[in-house]
Amino acid sequence: MNNVEILAQVKRDWQKTRPDIDPWSMVTVLAIRRTALEEEKLTEKLFTKYDLNPATFGLLATLRCSAPPEGMTLTQLAQFVLVTPASITNRVDRLEERGLVKRQAVPGDRRRWLVQLTPTGQELIDEIIPKYLENERQLLSVLDDKEQQQLYFLLLKLLSSFATSNSD
Numbered sequence: 001m002n003n004v005e006i007l008a009q010v011k012r013d014w015q016k017t018r019p020d021i022d023p024w025s026m027v028t029v030l031a032i033r034r035t036a037l038e039e040e041k042l043t044e045k046l047f048t049k050y051d052l053n054p055a056t057f058g059l060l061a062t063l064r065c066s067a068p069p070e071g072m073t074l075t076q077l078a079q080f081v082l083v084t085p086a087s088i089t090n091r092v093d094r095l096e097e098r099g100l101v102k103r104q105a106v107p108g109d110r111r112r113w114l115v116q117l118t119p120t121g122q123e124l125i126d127e128i129i130p131k132y133l134e135n136e137r138q139l140l141s142v143l144d145d146k147e148q149q150q151l152y153f154l155l156l157k158l159l160s161s162f163a164t165s166n167s168d
Helices: 005-019 024-049 053-067 074-081 086-098 117-138 145-166
Strands: 099-106 109-117
Touching: 005 024, 024 053, 024 109, 024 117, 053 074, 053 086, 053 117, 074 086, 074 109, 086 099, 109 117, 109 145
Parallel strands: none
Antiparallel strands: 099 109
């Protein structure tokens, strides 16, 4: 059974077992999760070739695209790549050992560090990005441009609602 068939079966099973509830929201969220898992499978194949994982790729891509020339703090990086500060420290340590990033103390504050890509790190991420984007294009290729934009804005709407509910 493929994912679409499984989701249809789950919906039917809930409707049969509990006809008093509407399982639509449950199967919609399940569809989002299964889509995310499929995307992870695609990208893991690519990242494995470079001895990376999604989090370390995200860190390198963030430094390449979003960091100012002086770099980003560990806290800033953690916010961008959605990991805990302790986890970001471990990731940066491993990437630093590989020569892909470097750390330097924040001027005037020896407890904080700025992280920057090394030239080797920049070369690696510049090599991976086009391949990663092609994977993402393939994933979304079943949707036309308008549908892709719609999906994006609907997901932003969902994400915005989480930010509002988490601020309470």
